[in-house]
Amino acid sequence: MGGRVVEGTGLENRQACKRLVGSNPTPSATSQNVPVFLGAFCYDKFPRISVARPSYIFTGMWVRLSTERDLEDIARIDAVAGVDADRRALVSQAIAENTCWVAGRGNPPEGYLVLSPRHFFGRDFVSLVVVKGSARRRGLATALFQVAETSATTRQLFTSTNQSNRPMQALLEMRGYQKAGVIDHLDLDDPEIVFVRYLS
Numbered sequence: 001m002g003g004r005v006v007e008g009t010g011l012e013n014r015q016a017c018k019r020l021v022g023s024n025p026t027p028s029a030t031s032q033n034v035p036v037f038l039g040a041f042c043y044d045k046f047p048r049i050s051v052a053r054p055s056y057i058f059t060g061m062w063v064r065l066s067t068e069r070d071l072e073d074i075a076r077i078d079a080v081a082g083v084d085a086d087r088r089a090l091v092s093q094a095i096a097e098n099t100c101w102v103a104g105r106g107n108p109p110e111g112y113l114v115l116s117p118r119h120f121f122g123r124d125f126v127s128l129v130v131v132k133g134s135a136r137r138r139g140l141a142t143a144l145f146q147v148a149e150t151s152a153t154t155r156q157l158f159t160s161t162n163q164s165n166r167p168m169q170a171l172l173e174m175r176g177y178q179k180a181g182v183i184d185h186l187d188l189d190d191p192e193i194v195f196v197r198y199l200s
């Protein structure tokens with residue numbers, strides 16, 4: 001997934017959008033594979049996206065901050081959140097704290113990511129990322145990570161995954177994350193590998 005994410009709010013974003021896509025920021029931006037921060041001016045073009053929440057549009061997909069109304073969809077995306085009260089509470093708290101992002105190609109969302117600010121030794125940490133089985137390998141996690149990297153509050157962004165989780169490791173390597181360490185004794189016989197990316 002190439003392209004830039006435009007940061008800022010309101011007028012700032014509108015002006016930035018104009019700089020990127022010309023005088024009339026519209027979905028045409030998506031045909032250039034440029035993720036664009038949506039402002040209210042895009043509302044009627046993307047009615048499925050709540051522009052009350054920060055939202056980004058990519059080619060063929062969107063990412064936005066989640067709301068309480070997304071909880072049921074997240075439980076459908078993530079089987080664990082569907083049955084595990086602790087996971088559900090974690091997601092619910094992340095939504096309340098504006099640290100849970102959802103992504104999709106249409107409606108409803110098909111993936112989500114939790115970005116926990118200063119959670120890991122004072123550095124931001126991606127604590128959860130899950131894409132619905134039927135929607136994988138279509139770039140949703142890549143888009144979610146791109147937004148997380150844009151929203152991160154620290155120069156280093158950490159995350160972790162089990163040694164057995166090859167898809168997640170492949171995704172992280174593809175996005176320029178490097179191995180930062182290994183934690184044993186969390187899951188039996190499946191060490192947790194910690195990854196970091198230095199953000200510019």
Ligand SMILES: CC(C)(COP(=O)(O)OP(=O)(O)OC[C@H]1O[C@@H](n2cnc3c(N)ncnc32)[C@H](O)[C@@H]1OP(=O)(O)O)[C@@H](O)C(=O)NCCC(=O)NCCS
Binds near residue numbers: 131136
């Ligand atoms: C890991 C996960 C989030 C990836 O989501 P995704 O939307 O399918 O990822 P993307 O489509 O953005 O993949 C981007 C790149 O990552 C790599 N990748 C992703 N899944 C892969 C797989 N199964 N095998 C090999 N490489 C893979 C590829 O390089 C891929 O690019 P490509 O499709 O052009 O080859 C998804 O598989 C998932 O939800 N897994 C279960 C939950 C999980 O393990 N979460 C991480 C720990 S919390």
